[in-house]
Amino acid sequence: ADIRCAQDYEIVAQRTMAEPSYAYVAGGSGRDLTVAANLAAFSQWSMYPRVLRDVKDGHTRVALGTQTFLHPILLAPVAFQKLAHPAGEIDTARAAQAMDSCMVCSTLASCRLEDVAHAAGAHKWFQLYFQTNRSDTLALLARAEAAGFSAIVVTLDASIQVASTRALQAGFRMPADCVAVNVQDASAGQPAQDIELSPGDSRIFQGVMRAAPTWPDLAWLMTQTSLPVWVKGVLHPDDARALQAAGVAGVVVSNHGGRSLDGAPASLTVLPAIRAAVGDDFPLLLDGGIRSGADVFKALALGADAVLVGRLQMYALSVAGALGVAHMIKLLREELEVCMAQAGCATLRDISSEALLRCS
Amino acid sequence: ADIRCAQDYEIVAQRTMAEPSYAYVAGGSGRDLTVAANLAAFSQWSMYPRVLRDVKDGHTRVALGTQTFLHPILLAPVAFQKLAHPAGEIDTARAAQAMDSCMVCSTLASCRLEDVAHAAGAHKWFQLYFQTNRSDTLALLARAEAAGFSAIVVTLDASIQVASTRALQAGFRMPADCVAVNVQDASAGQPAQDIELSPGDSRIFQGVMRAAPTWPDLAWLMTQTSLPVWVKGVLHPDDARALQAAGVAGVVVSNHGGRSLDGAPASLTVLPAIRAAVGDDFPLLLDGGIRSGADVFKALALGADAVLVGRLQMYALSVAGALGVAHMIKLLREELEVCMAQAGCATLRDISSEALLRCS
Amino acid sequence: ADIRCAQDYEIVAQRTMAEPSYAYVAGGSGRDLTVAANLAAFSQWSMYPRVLRDVKDGHTRVALGTQTFLHPILLAPVAFQKLAHPAGEIDTARAAQAMDSCMVCSTLASCRLEDVAHAAGAHKWFQLYFQTNRSDTLALLARAEAAGFSAIVVTLDASIQVASTRALQAGFRMPADCVAVNVQDASAGQPAQDIELSPGDSRIFQGVMRAAPTWPDLAWLMTQTSLPVWVKGVLHPDDARALQAAGVAGVVVSNHGGRSLDGAPASLTVLPAIRAAVGDDFPLLLDGGIRSGADVFKALALGADAVLVGRLQMYALSVAGALGVAHMIKLLREELEVCMAQAGCATLRDISSEALLRCS
């Protein structure tokens, strides 16, 4: 009843979630500079309404690689969803199915990936973190393929995790029942941080980063699967171009929702240069700061083929489980359609940067 | 006594109107982004004072089409004026007559349009919303012509109405005695929203927008009346040029006071490009954010021939009925004259963009 | 004791003056937009410190026309100084003498101009408002010449006075003992505002502005005196150039401290274009927003030969009479010298725009 637009889930969740959990989800790394930048980037653009355009045959269909989606709103990989709701990723998967969305299941899901795949609909992708050992990585990949996920999204911007000041200040600790059940050693879901160092070694360079994936690792991975491999966490045009050359299926322009390098640019800010770098036809997704259909519209206008939604997903899940997530997607889609109708865009193809005006 | 300038009516109304009603009038669609942009756009310009210029023969006369006005301040179409005052649009019409202003009566007026026409003075225009059925549209048009309105203003930016968050939060509901008495079915004043949809249809594209007017509808309308037809709700230069080519009498650069697409640019921001697109002689009005004579001055300097005032009208009406509206127009006009005198402009023609300096 | 820099007089005066009086002095016309712009303009520039420069022979001397001043800080014409202190303009004149400053005595002084001249030192100028009748203007001029004022400053930006919202809200009324004693009819110090109008006439164009001076009036004035005639209240480069061509001694770039046209640009903002318009050698003063020696430095760097100080003068006068004003000038001068020393400028000539860096 209090929910009139997708973003209202954020407001309601702030009231209904335990404060430390909300802080954990809402916060970014460090001082939340990139979190704030992600949001501010959208408000720098306004949209041109157009008059008298015929949009009676309008729709929001989009093709990503070989798959076609009824709308361009995907669910970003978000770890540990039991934090928001006892049913965790299962409920999110159900919502994705109901609303024709594509769920991207995280390596660090708190439900078994097979169960998530089972609950999800036609579209389901698996987000992969490189594991310290290639065998562990292969094992995950094999399970994801077997479970029916139709694409792999390799996240590359999370080799180092800097804790969220906000979450720490709120006293957040991951609850005991919220575990990365799909990885060998739950705490090893992310690159190990306590490698033995020689004197003079850096805890960062020779420690945390020793196991971080490099270009040969990606090349190897692509030989191990026939599924399309997307890469998530790209902000520099040169990286996007190099990944395109390496043959990935597409790229997710993302700064991990401001949870990786605090001080990284907003994903929307770098999107136009990346689109220019890879050309018109290379698949590009964007996430980071999407809170409304107008945000989706702007991301598409500036070069994205579709978007992923991170936090809104967790907020809606915590407020009303599968129903909440489904409702949130529905609202977001309808908000997008309202913008399209007013901007005179009957299809996503009609949304170009000419629909926007920089306002500051 | 508390009223020293036109904008003071806003302050006083905020104290005297019922809070939900004030919120309804003041609010825009969604999060009021465009409402705020409209106001901010004016503060980005400063005006050059000039010395020793002779303005003893100064005046504010302006011709719009074949009509001549003593000053360039019109009353924008504002629906449901009984919300502000029991006499509703009648009092506004009286004020317009007393102050040589032109009232633009809304399709959604809460008084009979014939009564409004009767109370208004020499200058009265009728704002038309396309009705779902052409016959209903024609009926309205015939009544407006018969009642003596001398121009038709077709509003094209309100095919979709997104509710105002502010009004909803304040618990606003339209009072029972405040009804769009001039349309067949009061609730049908705006495009129907509950059309039956086929599975897979979009509530927006195949629903709300099915009845939205398109270019052929406008062409048809222009064949149905000999009155000049203005179009209100234009923000894109290409639309303005196309409308000019289609033969409309003039265009109102407007975002519906921020009540239509939240996230649309400020009307003042797009005005210069629109003036450039249509050339020097095509009639252009502007509304959105006019709160002072300085705002009128800036709008004229940036390309408008005259302006319309929306909210100020409702505020003054609620504070003091016809007298309030008349006083507000008088103040606004005198504020404009003070700016002109100090800027050394004896006539509206002297107000050009060289009178302004961009200050941020 | 609480006064550590010139601007501290503002803070202390705010505590010690009656609130309505402070509001009257501090306020500008309308909503104080130009008052705020004047201050903000200075903060947009930073100053380059330079190392190892020899400034042992430094000084702040400056020639304005045929007169030489020990420093470039003049006292702007400020009316009704009895509002701040019982001794009024007499005390200000004494301070000017003590601190080698030049007092510019207002037409609307609350002390007899002969007494002010007597108390002032070597440098004293008279600020002239055109009176409704030329004979009254001539009478004032004759008295000023006889009293020994050595230049006339004609203020041209005050034909219309818009009341200060801030002063009105604070309930300010001019005290009975605070009268413009030098003009025929005290209330006629400014252009009459209650001229009889014909129907259809504008209270502004055919009323207030009927008696406003125009170019021929200035030409006439210059034939009536052998004193140098400065013009105060210029913001547009074209006006500055025209005045230069008309043979005035110099120009004061000023918006009357934001007390004339609310919405006029900051005086500092337009200064560089005016300097460019009149060339390097034409005398230019600036006022509006000077609160510190750094502000003086920036004004000189951007093209002024010297500055005038308005409000600080009244604040210091109210806090400590002649001593306060003298102390304020001393602080301001020393603050300027500190900036010069750190910027490696031994003389005012060394202060150019290369000493500044635009910081926003």
Added chain:
Amino acid sequence: ADIRCAQDYEIVAQRTMAEPSYAYVAGGSGRDLTVAANLAAFSQWSMYPRVLRDVKDGHTRVALGTQTFLHPILLAPVAFQKLAHPAGEIDTARAAQAMDSCMVCSTLASCRLEDVAHAAGAHKWFQLYFQTNRSDTLALLARAEAAGFSAIVVTLDASIQVASTRALQAGFRMPADCVAVNVQDASAGQPAQDIELSPGDSRIFQGVMRAAPTWPDLAWLMTQTSLPVWVKGVLHPDDARALQAAGVAGVVVSNHGGRSLDGAPASLTVLPAIRAAVGDDFPLLLDGGIRSGADVFKALALGADAVLVGRLQMYALSVAGALGVAHMIKLLREELEVCMAQAGCATLRDISSEALLRCS
């Protein structure tokens, strides 16, 4: 425990230091404009994360002149450290040794410079203020050389000290036990301010500045020592180039942490132009506003070879003595390494301006 990043020492110190002492350390000259600018300058840049780069062999080594440092974080000269901790500069020196940092000991240290040198490690530099008499300057130089300092840093931006409004308002007075023990007359640590003046003389030009060093003084100084001579307090590219031509070892781009000329530009703002002026190979340090490893990264990207840390040093010292300072350096270094790893920079050489994106 409350300390999660280097900047947390600022927050904790604000709670634990006596308020006047904190105000003295935190404040700048005048109204803290330059203090604020220093901080704001860093937030105008964001950093590009890069994917898949191999940084396993990463390190932070840097050569400055003939010395090699394990990381680019030096301790800026900060006077009177007993204000923060009873052990004063001794503890800071110990921390520098433990963390392989270079301490720059101030002329105005509150501990004997020989004791500081003894506690410091391999890297220790001495910051020199020119004394009023050359003999005093020589005496300091001789002691510094004898004590084993390996470079001299001449600070040139402090000929005039304007008191901090903030410190004065907080009622700060230097405690009696906090004395500049290394200079002849403790109060003469800075240029004398009470020289006898002739009438008409300026207290600034002919007073304070009479003893200020000029180019010949620097030339003389360089003949008196075989140690490398750095100059600290440079903000203008022309000064940097002239110093380079004069043969100094390197330059510290600095505005004295905003404690010298209030209104000077941020050091980071001018850094790129200075780097361009002196070419790629001339040693440049920067200080002013460094609060995190990201700040260090940005300074290096914009042209610095290394940075100095001022206030953070005092904050950490006050919170936990030598341990605090050591921990602060460790955190800062690791924060830098985290940025480098995420930006794909294995060495400081890899950090170029292409790693940054201007975000406002």
